[in-house]
Amino acid sequence: MLPVGRSHARIARMEGLAGDLGTMPVADLLLYLGNRGLTGTLVCERGTIKKSIIVKNGEVVNAASNDPREYLGQFLINFGHISEDQLTKAFHTQAETKVFLGKVLVMVGLVTEETLKAVLTIKVRETTLSLCRWKDGAFRFARGVLPPNQEGVDVAVPLVDIHREAEFRETVWEALLQVFPTSTLALQVDEAKAPTGLAPNSLDGQLFELMREGHSIEEICLRLHATDFHLYQRLYALYRQGIIAPTEPLLKVDSVEIASDTVGEEVSVVEILQHARAFLAAKSFADAEALAARAVEMKTTPEAVAILKEAEAGLLDQLRRELLATPHIPRMSSPDLKLKQLDLTPQEKYLMSRIDGTRDIRAIIRVSPVRELDALKYFKRFIESGYVSLG
Structure with a gap:
C-alpha cells in the first residue's frame, strides 16, 4: 500500500480524479475523499462489475452495485427481516406502484423505517468495504455529482471509518483464509459440541442444517444470502470453539457433467476477440459472450470488456425473450x-x-443472489440437459 502522502499526490495529478485501482489502492482513495470532505460519485469497475459510491461531505450516503449479492433485498433476507416470498410480493407491489423497494417494504409493514435505515447503513458499508479487496480495475470520481436518494432514507457512513474498518479486515481476512483457504470446502460439525435448541429459521439454525447436509462454504453463502465476510467470520468463531472443522466436499455418487465451451490457452487474446466480434456481427451472442469472457479472464483490456458487455447485453435480451416473455414455472x-x-x-x-413448482423463473431470479444473465443461462442449461421442464 502506498504511503498516504504519495497516494494523495498521485490522485492530485489525475485529471478529473480517474485512474487505475492496480496502482491506486481503494482504501487510500477512500481516505483521500474522506479527509478532504469531498462530495460526488465514485464509480469503480472491474470487468463487468460496476459499483457506485455516493459521497457527501466525506461520508457515504448511498452505494449501488450490479452484483445482486449486494442488493438491499439480499441483506434484508440474510438478517431475517423478510423471506424470499415476501420479497417477491414486494417486487410485485413495486412494479404496480413505481415506489422504491425500501419504501414499499415500510408501506406494507414488513419492516420499520428504523430497520430499513439500519440495514441500508450495513449495505452501504459492505458494498464500499468490498471494493477494498479489489486489486485491479478502474475508477473515476465525478465531483459535485449526486444522484437522487432512491430509497428516501438518509444514511451517512464516514469514509474515514470505512478506511479504518478496511485496514482491520485486511488483517482478519488473512486469519480467515488460513483456516478456510477456498470456498469449495465443506464443514464438519462436532455434534458433541454443537449448540442445541436452535430455532430452524434462525441464522445459526439454518447454518448448522446446511453444514450437516454437506454444503460448501460458497453454497451456504448463497443459501443464506450472506456476505462473504460475515459468514467467514461466524465460521471462524465456530472453528475456534472446536465446533466445526473444514473438510473436503463429499464425493458425488453419480457425477453428471453439464457441458460448457472452453477456449484453449494456446489461442491469443487478439484471436479470441476477433472471433468474438464475428459472432457478435452474426448475432450469435452465446458464442460471443463465452469467447469475450475468456479473453477478459486471460487479460482484462478495455476492448475485451467492451465486447463482453455488448455480448452480454445481446444474450440477456435473447434469453429474456426466450424464458421470461411468457411466465414459465x-x-x-x-x-x-x-x-x-x-x-x-x-x-x-x-x-x-428454489424450484418448487409454484414460482416462475422470473420470481426465482428476482430474489436470488445470482446475476440475471447467469441465472438465465443456468435455467437454459437445465432445460437442455433434461433436468428441468417448463409448465
Whole structure:
C-alpha cells in the first residue's frame, strides 16, 4: 500500500480524479475523499462489475452495485427481516406502484423505517468495504455529482471509518483464509459440541442444517444470502470453539457433467476477440459472450470488456425473450433427481433448490443472489440437459 502522502499526490495529478485501482489502492482513495470532505460519485469497475459510491461531505450516503449479492433485498433476507416470498410480493407491489423497494417494504409493514435505515447503513458499508479487496480495475470520481436518494432514507457512513474498518479486515481476512483457504470446502460439525435448541429459521439454525447436509462454504453463502465476510467470520468463531472443522466436499455418487465451451490457452487474446466480434456481427451472442469472457479472464483490456458487455447485453435480451416473455414455472423432470448427484456449480445448486413448482423463473431470479444473465443461462442449461421442464 502506498504511503498516504504519495497516494494523495498521485490522485492530485489525475485529471478529473480517474485512474487505475492496480496502482491506486481503494482504501487510500477512500481516505483521500474522506479527509478532504469531498462530495460526488465514485464509480469503480472491474470487468463487468460496476459499483457506485455516493459521497457527501466525506461520508457515504448511498452505494449501488450490479452484483445482486449486494442488493438491499439480499441483506434484508440474510438478517431475517423478510423471506424470499415476501420479497417477491414486494417486487410485485413495486412494479404496480413505481415506489422504491425500501419504501414499499415500510408501506406494507414488513419492516420499520428504523430497520430499513439500519440495514441500508450495513449495505452501504459492505458494498464500499468490498471494493477494498479489489486489486485491479478502474475508477473515476465525478465531483459535485449526486444522484437522487432512491430509497428516501438518509444514511451517512464516514469514509474515514470505512478506511479504518478496511485496514482491520485486511488483517482478519488473512486469519480467515488460513483456516478456510477456498470456498469449495465443506464443514464438519462436532455434534458433541454443537449448540442445541436452535430455532430452524434462525441464522445459526439454518447454518448448522446446511453444514450437516454437506454444503460448501460458497453454497451456504448463497443459501443464506450472506456476505462473504460475515459468514467467514461466524465460521471462524465456530472453528475456534472446536465446533466445526473444514473438510473436503463429499464425493458425488453419480457425477453428471453439464457441458460448457472452453477456449484453449494456446489461442491469443487478439484471436479470441476477433472471433468474438464475428459472432457478435452474426448475432450469435452465446458464442460471443463465452469467447469475450475468456479473453477478459486471460487479460482484462478495455476492448475485451467492451465486447463482453455488448455480448452480454445481446444474450440477456435473447434469453429474456426466450424464458421470461411468457411466465414459465420450472419443474424438476424427475422427482428422484438429487442435487448431490449432479456436478453443478454452487449457483446452479442454489437455483435448482428454489424450484418448487409454484414460482416462475422470473420470481426465482428476482430474489436470488445470482446475476440475471447467469441465472438465465443456468435455467437454459437445465432445460437442455433434461433436468428441468417448463409448465
